[in-house]
Amino acid sequence: MNCDQIKELLLTDYLDQNLSDEQTQAVDRHLNACPACREFAASVETYVSAPLESLERGAPSEAVWQKIRTEIESEQAVEADVETAPSMLESWKALLKRIRPVYAGLALVAILTLSMVRLYNPSVPVAPDAGISPDDQARQIEFMTYLTSENGELGESDSEDYAEGIEEYFLLSMR
């Protein structure tokens, strides 16, 4: 092993005692014969190992557990509330079910209007700095076909996500 390899080991596996007895003895033999590496080893001991050993350990104050416990208890209380009040949750769900198709419908109308404008005015750019390529147009038409033929399924899954978000939002705000 040359001096660079020895120094690397002194900073890693030798210091952390990961080496086999044989490897450790090989490093020690080098140190005995090489003043430069011996000095390096002494520096590592003085400036790395020893000071880090002296870093004190601490413990969190008792107040931390109290805060955690309070937080958990209030979370558990909310969960219990939800379990014992299904009627409230159900009524929100019922309301949301009625709202859902309205939003899905509105979104569809908006998309249709926007694409009509673009289809009939290909020169109107989407963004100030970007026109629509024929490729994009083809993809858009494909998408529109998909929307209109299977909009039931697509609309359903979209609004499902949306509604769940809303439900969670209402649940949170009921805390």
Place this chain on the structure above:
Amino acid sequence: MENISRDTIEDAARGDLAAFEAIYRECSGYVFNVAWRIVNNRADAEEVVQEVFLVIHRKLKHYRFESAFKTWVYRVAANSAVDYVRKSARTRPTDEYRAMVQAAPPAGPSGQPADERRIIETTRRVFERLPADQKTCMVLRHIEGLSYKEIADTLDININTVRTRLRRARETLLALRHEVLHHEL
């Protein structure tokens, strides 16, 4: 840490607060120390501890005993602390800074030479400024005494990366010592 039984973990996962407190009593010390050395001050470290145990409490139901519980807790702790440092635009002074602005202690603990105290203080300062990934490895190695393999499992990195980060951090400590010892103190 190894004193936590599977039963305790399962009870806590079912919502038994006493079981969860037992886990807290066993693990909060090292979670705090990992956090403290990464975020650099006690108040922030306590916030991290709080966050870590709330995360653990929520995720306990999903813990599948695939990794050692200890490794899992260290992982949550290290990730939370590093995230905390990234998110917070250091609003609180570090402990080291507070110690500096206080009057210098007239004498160290008996028998500890002034040079030694200076070296410890310098090391601590340089340590605080290490990049978070290196510092995390150093904390797990030097403060918690984890092996390279345990650090690798905790941080989900390979052993060579652990070795490299430790080497870089230690090189930094060595390289900066002259400068700091001669100019700043």
